Amino acid sequence: MTNTQFQQLWVCFGQAVSKHKDELNQLDAAIGDADHGTNLDRGLQQVLEKMQAASPATLQATCKLVAMTLLSTVGGASGALWGSGLLAAAKVFPDTDTCDDKTLTQAIQAFVDSIEQRGKAVVGDKTMLDVFVPALSSLAQDAEPITVVVPEIAAHAKEWAEATASLQAKKGRAAYLGPRSVGHIDPGATSSALWWQCLGRIIGGSV
Amino acid sequence: MTNTQFQQLWVCFGQAVSKHKDELNQLDAAIGDADHGTNLDRGLQQVLEKMQAASPATLQATCKLVAMTLLSTVGGASGALWGSGLLAAAKVFPDTDTCDDKTLTQAIQAFVDSIEQRGKAVVGDKTMLDVFVPALSSLAQDAEPITVVVPEIAAHAKEWAEATASLQAKKGRAAYLGPRSVGHIDPGATSSALWWQCLGRIIGGSV
Amino acid sequence: MTGMLLVSHSRKLVNGLADLTRELSGSVVPIETAGGEDSLGVTASMVASGITSLLVQGVDGILILGDLGSAFISAETAIDLVSSPTPVHIVDAPLVEGTIAAAMTLSTGAAIQDAISAATEAYTIRKR
Amino acid sequence: MTGMLLVSHSRKLVNGLADLTRELSGSVVPIETAGGEDSLGVTASMVASGITSLLVQGVDGILILGDLGSAFISAETAIDLVSSPTPVHIVDAPLVEGTIAAAMTLSTGAAIQDAISAATEAYTIRKR
Ligand SMILES: Nc1ncnc2c1ncn2[C@@H]1O[C@H](COP(=O)(O)OP(=O)(O)O)[C@@H](O)[C@H]1O
Ligand SMILES: Nc1ncnc2c1ncn2[C@@H]1O[C@H](COP(=O)(O)OP(=O)(O)O)[C@@H](O)[C@H]1O
Ligand SMILES: [Mg+2]
Ligand SMILES: [Mg+2]
Numbered sequence: 113m114t115n116t117q118f119q120q121l122w123v124c125f126g127q128a129v130s131k132h133k134d135e136l137n138q139l140d141a142a143i144g145d146a147d148h149g150t151n152l153d154r155g156l157q158q159v160l161e162k163m164q165a166a167s168p169a170t171l172q173a174t175c176k177l178v179a180m181t182l183l184s185t186v187g188g189a190s191g192a193l194w195g196s197g198l199l200a201a202a203k204v205f206p207d208t209d210t211c212d213d214k215t216l217t218q219a220i221q222a223f224v225d226s227i228e229q230r231g232k233a234v235v236g237d238k239t240m241l242d243v244f245v246p247a248l249s250s251l252a253q254d255a256e257p258i259t260v261v262v263p264e265i266a267a268h269a270k271e272w273a274e275a276t277a278s279l280q281a282k283k284g285r286a287a288y289l290g291p292r293s294v295g296h297i298d299p300g301a302t303s304s305a306l307w308w309q310c311l312g313r314i315i316g317g318s319v
Numbered sequence: 320m321t322n323t324q325f326q327q328l329w330v331c332f333g334q335a336v337s338k339h340k341d342e343l344n345q346l347d348a349a350i351g352d353a354d355h356g357t358n359l360d361r362g363l364q365q366v367l368e369k370m371q372a373a374s375p376a377t378l379q380a381t382c383k384l385v386a387m388t389l390l391s392t393v394g395g396a397s398g399a400l401w402g403s404g405l406l407a408a409a410k411v412f413p414d415t416d417t418c419d420d421k422t423l424t425q426a427i428q429a430f431v432d433s434i435e436q437r438g439k440a441v442v443g444d445k446t447m448l449d450v451f452v453p454a455l456s457s458l459a460q461d462a463e464p465i466t467v468v469v470p471e472i473a474a475h476a477k478e479w480a481e482a483t484a485s486l487q488a489k490k491g492r493a494a495y496l497g498p499r500s501v502g503h504i505d506p507g508a509t510s511s512a513l514w515w516q517c518l519g520r521i522i523g524g525s526v
Numbered sequence: 527m528t529g530m531l532l533v534s535h536s537r538k539l540v541n542g543l544a545d546l547t548r549e550l551s552g553s554v555v556p557i558e559t560a561g562g563e564d565s566l567g568v569t570a571s572m573v574a575s576g577i578t579s580l581l582v583q584g585v586d587g588i589l590i591l592g593d594l595g596s597a598f599i600s601a602e603t604a605i606d607l608v609s610s611p612t613p614v615h616i617v618d619a620p621l622v623e624g625t626i627a628a629a630m631t632l633s634t635g636a637a638i639q640d641a642i643s644a645a646t647e648a649y650t651i652r653k654r
Numbered sequence: 655m656t657g658m659l660l661v662s663h664s665r666k667l668v669n670g671l672a673d674l675t676r677e678l679s680g681s682v683v684p685i686e687t688a689g690g691e692d693s694l695g696v697t698a699s700m701v702a703s704g705i706t707s708l709l710v711q712g713v714d715g716i717l718i719l720g721d722l723g724s725a726f727i728s729a730e731t732a733i734d735l736v737s738s739p740t741p742v743h744i745v746d747a748p749l750v751e752g753t754i755a756a757a758m759t760l761s762t763g764a765a766i767q768d769a770i771s772a773a774t775e776a777y778t779i780r781k782r
């Protein structure tokens with residue numbers, strides 16, 4: 113992946129979240145505080161502005177800029193989780209323009225590890241991990257090149273997000289609802305699916 | 320007891336608390352928030368003003384006035400407890416100028432019952448009850464007239480208050496200190512002893 | 527609709543908590559606050575006014591949560607003073623966590639007893 | 655002296671709690687707050703500033719308490735950002751009750767571990 117592709121990923125994600133902002137807020141309204149779309153959108157618009165102003169030249173610099181911007185502008189769980197995950201990923205990315213497939217997988221692995229460590233959630237707890245963890249394991253296990261695997265993952269991401277409807281929330285404020293959280297799709301899983309769809313388009317080359 | 324004596328009791332108690340205000344605050348500083356003297360003093364000064372302005376004509380009216388004044392001016396546990404205890408006592412006092420010894424005992428019994436019910440504390444929990452409960456049981460059990468018994472109780476009240484030093488607080492904010500509350504005298508027990516000393520002087524006739 | 531009354535020795539604390547809870551539960555639950563403003567503390571009279579404000583809004587039940595035991599004592603005395611036509615429940619729960627849990631539960635249309643359970647269970651839910 | 659940092663999605667809430675706690679513990683414990691002011695929420699940057707403010711006051715240890723799990727996530731990330739020379743402990747406790755218990759314990763001259771235990775045990779202390 114090149115630095116340009118990585119920046120395109122955030123442009124795509126910013127646009128997708130902006131487009132689905134109300135839907136994400138509505139999902140969050142059912143089991144949280146109706147701000148997930150607003151939270152991510154605020155952060156990502158800042159990311160796009162800062163990325164344009166600073167034009168970071170390497171994958172590491174871009175990733176760090178995105179992380180720090182989310183950490184300082186998104187005052188919800190998702191901001192802290194995406195921010196800390198991306199800080200961890202930035203340590204894996206090289207301070208150069210390009211990285212190979214294996215490094216990208218390792219960076220996403222570091223992202224997921226950090227979110228698991230920070231949030232203490234596991235798969236099945238009805239969070240963004242219910243999209244990221246199966247996506248990561250496909251990526252790590254599949255022998256085909258990522259130009260093939262990532263678009264496949266992107267095609268499944270929405271299903272994984274929708275499957276969170278049957279789960280009971282164990283982490284995040286939705287946990288206070290106990291069994292009442294069942295029957296609603298997790299907003300963070302839904303936005304995570306948008307991210308994978310963007311990655312699929314960019315790695316698949318169809319942007 | 321006459322209504323005049325009952326009003327003298329509050330004048331005496333107001334003066335005693337005012338005199339010992341700093342000492343009560345210091346006791347509260349060790350295991351609470353250093354405001355017990357200030358709390359009671361604020362409330363009792365208001366009581367004296369309102370009593371003078373309204374000159375309630377019966378025991379019941381006086382008791383109600385004291386209760387309502389403490390309830391609206393003392394924003395601490397002691398205000399709510401004294402206030403609710405006195406509201407209960409007012410229901411026992413007759414709407415006349417005088418009551419017999421038995422009625423006074425019943426009024427104090429109602430006061431203590433209400434404080435136990437409101438505060439959910441029992442003897443030994445390091446509260447004002449560690450003075451009021453032994454005092455009440457002397458009053459209820461002793462066959463002699465109250466002009467004899469109350470001054471005897473008054474003579475013991477300070478010892479009962481001081482004995483709270485060896486107890487661990489179970490109620491009120493001092494409970495958050497756990498074993499660290501041991502070694503300090505309870506401020507509410509100390510002010511309660513002042514009240515009994517006033518009652519002793521007034522019933523004993525030496526005011 | 528069930529209303530909530532948040533009682534603290536600091537009115538600022540419960541006003542901030544009310545803001546947060548309204549955001550979390552979508553402003554559908556009527557919330558009032560009682561507590562000291564210039565000097566810290568909470569009297570039975572303050573709690574009584576809070577109960578009355580909720581009754582005026584036509585609530586059919588009231589949950590009271592408080593910061594310290596003395597707030598509960600004031601609340602119980604306030605209940606005697608007001609003699610509300612609708613049931614008033616004093617809920618022993620951690621103030622912030624219990625308030626959020628109860629309001630979120632009420633906002634899903636749940637019954638008052640479920641909200642009381644949710645608030646009480648907040649003592650057992652860990653944050654990490 | 656150990657300092658305390660109170661983290662909430664509402665700065666108003668923790669400012670009120672800080673007032674109350676200072677009154678209860680006699681102002682001997684340095685207390686800072688972090689949280690959203692105009693819009694609710696708390697970022698890692700806000701928590702990082704709070705940690706720095708305490709370090710400037712020369713504290714030799716920091717306890718962080720928060721309202722919701724996401725405040726803890728921001729707090730952990732903030733600890734990474736600041737790399738404090740003195741130990742910073744995130745304490746899982748009910749916010750109001752744990753803060754009061756920890757500050758009262760610290761004000762008696764107790765060690766930081768005792769304050770952490772007192773805060774954690776606030777989950778088990780009932781108000782009535
Ligand atoms: N402990 C956690 N671990 C992983 N993901 C979490 C955790 N807590 C919350 N989330 C994710 O964050 C989403 C909510 O984000 P958002 O609404 O922006 O933050 P907040 O809940 O603070 O308002 C949830 O839908 C969930 O996917
Ligand atoms: N639950 C209770 N039952 C009986 N007495 C109590 C209770 N809680 C507190 N007290 C009494 O109140 C006294 C503290 O009063 P005060 O300092 O005026 O109120 P606060 O504790 O709210 O600051 C304690 O010393 C104790 O005697
Ligand atoms: Mg949300
Ligand atoms: Mg939020």
Ligand SMILES: [Mg+2]
Nearest residue numbers: 351352354355
């Ligand atoms: Mg006090």
Ligand SMILES: [Mg+2]
Nearest residue numbers: 352354395567
């Ligand atoms: Mg007080």
